[in-house]
Amino acid sequence: MNIQNKIEQKVKEAISHLHQVDLAQVEFQPTRKDFEGDVTVVTFPMLRQIKTNPVQLGNAIGEYLVENVEEIVSFNVVQGFLNIVLSNKFYLSSFEAIANNSDFGKAEVNEYSDTIMVEYSSPNTNKPLHLGHVRNNLLGFSVAEILKASGRRVYKTQIINDRGIHICKSMLAWERWGNGETPESTGLKGDKLVGNYYVKFDQEHKKEIASLISEGKTEVEAKAQAPVLVAAKEMLIKWEAGDEEVKALWEKMNQWVYDGFEKTYKTLGVDFDKNYYESNTYLLGKDVVAEGIEKGVFFRKDDGSVWIDLTEDGLDEKIVLRSDGTAVYMTQDIGTAIQRVKDFAIDGMVYTVGNEQDYHFKVLFLILSKLGYEWANNLYHLSYGMVDLPTGKMKSREGTVVDADDLIAQMTQTAKSISEELGKLGEYSSEEKEELYKMIGLGALKYYILKVDPRKRILFNPEESVDFQGNTGPFIQYTYARIQSILRKANLETDGMELPQSYVLHEKEKELIKQLQSYPDTIQLAAENHSPALIANYTYDLVKEFNSFYQNVTILGTPDEAEKKFRVQLSKSVGDIIKSAFGLLGIQVPERM
Incomplete structure (x- = not known):
C-alpha cells in the first residue's frame, strides 16, 4: 500500500470515528510550495456530510493521523487544506526501495494481465514514409511500450495498404x-x-x-x-x-x-x-455482414446494398456492402478486427490513426458492439492531430511531402551543426561523433513530437527541437550524460547500498525523491490516457528537479562520506529513471555528451 492510500484509509477511519460518517473518497493535491508539507488533504468536500468549519475538521483529522500513521510527523491547516509532513525515515526507506529495484515504476505481466494489440504506421505501398507517418509511428510504438510497462501484454502490428x-x-x-x-x-x-x-x-x-x-x-x-x-x-x-x-x-x-x-x-x-496486408484482408467481413443481416443488425436496401442504421446512436446510416456485393473499408475493418482477436486472443486494440478518421472509428466500434463482441468495449482510437511545417501542408501526389528519411538526415545534420557550434564533443572520434549526432537528432525529433498531447496539431520546427536548453530531448539527454560523468568520477559501488537511517535529508534531496516516487503512477496514468506526453513531461520535470539539486548541493565535494554516497546513489537513480522513461518514448540516452 502506498502512502497516499494509507493516508486515505486513515482519514476515512478518522471521520468515521469522530463524526460517524462514511466518506466515499478523499481528495488530495500536491502541497503548495509556500506551505510546509508533503501531502495535502482537501477538507472542503467533506463539509457536505459534516457540519463543522474546515479548520476545526482539518486539525481533528491531523491529530488522528499523527497518532495513527507512523510516517506522519506533523501537520498544519490552512483554511480547508490539511498539509501533512512525512518523516525523514519514510523518504529514506522509500528511496532505498527505488534504488534497489532496477525495474522501478514498471508493473509485471502476469496471468491476469490484459492483452492489447496496438496498430500503427499502416502505410500505402505507393510512396515512402513521410512526416505524418513519423508522428504515427512514434506515438504507436511509445503507447505500446507504455502499455507494456503498465503491466499489459502487448502485440504491435500494422496493416499495409498494398492494393x-x-x-x-x-x-x-x-x-x-x-x-x-x-x-x-x-x-x-x-x-x-x-x-x-x-x-x-x-x-x-x-x-x-x-x-x-x-x-x-x-x-x-x-x-x-x-x-x-x-x-x-x-x-x-x-x-x-x-x-x-x-x-x-x-x-x-x-x-x-x-x-x-x-x-x-x-x-x-x-x-x-x-504485419497484416490489405490484399489478404480486403475480403474479410463479408461473412460477418451475412450473419449480421440474420441478426437484424444490418438491413438490405432495394438495390441490394447492405447498411446499418445508427441514427438512434446519434450517427447516421452506414453502408457495409455495395449493391454489387463488394466490400467497403468498414467491412474490411470489421473482419480484420475479428481476425486479430482469433489470431492473438487479445482483450482490446488501440488504433493509431489521424483525427480525420474519428467518425470511422466511432462507427466501427459501435458496429462490433452491436454484433455482440464484448471486446469491442476495449477498442480505442488513438486519434492524433496532423503535423504542419512552416512551409505549409504536404501533398503526396505532388511530391511536396517531407520524406521521413530526409527529415531524419536533416535532424542529424542540425544536431551536428549545433554541437560543433557549442564545442561539446572535442574528445570524440569521428565515428563516435556521427553516432552521437544521430542519437541527438532522433532524440530531438521524437521528444518534440511526443511531448505534445496526441490530439493536438503540431507545427514542427527542426531547429527549435535541437536545443540544449528548455523542454527538449537534447536538454534531457545532456542531463543524463552529466549524471553518468558524476558516477564515473565518484567511482563508488552503488548497487544494493543500505542507507544510514540517521541521515537527515536536504530539502532538494527530498524533492527529488518525491519526483522519483511518482514515476509508477505516471506510467499508469500515461497508459490509461494513451499519452506519451505524460511520460515526456514527467521526465522534463525530473530533470529540472535534478538540475536544481545539482546547483544547490555539493555532490562529490562534500567531506561527509555517507552524504557523498547517498547523493551519488540519488543521482544514479535519477539517471536510471531518465533512461527508463526515455526508453518508453523510444529515445536513446548517451553515456557521454
Missing part, C-alpha cells in the same frame, strides 16, 4: 516510363523509387486532363476519361482477376517498398510483431 487504384498508378507509371529502373540501378531506396512514379502518374494525368479540357470536355469528364487513369483502372481489374503479369509486377514493386520501409523503421527504432 487499390493508388498502387496501380505507380505500377502503370513505372511500366510506361520506368525503362526498367530498379533500386539497385538507381541507388534509390525502393519506396522512394516507387513514390517517384506515383508523382509521375499525377503529372501525366494532369497533362491529359488539360488536353481533354482544351478539346471541349468538362473538368469532371476530363478527369474520368484521361487515358492514363482508364489504364490504371483496367490494371486494377486485372489484379483482382489474378492476372499473372500484373500480379508479378505488383509483387516486385511492393517488395521494393517493403525493403525501403524496413530501413526507415530500423532507423526510427520501431518494430512490429505482425
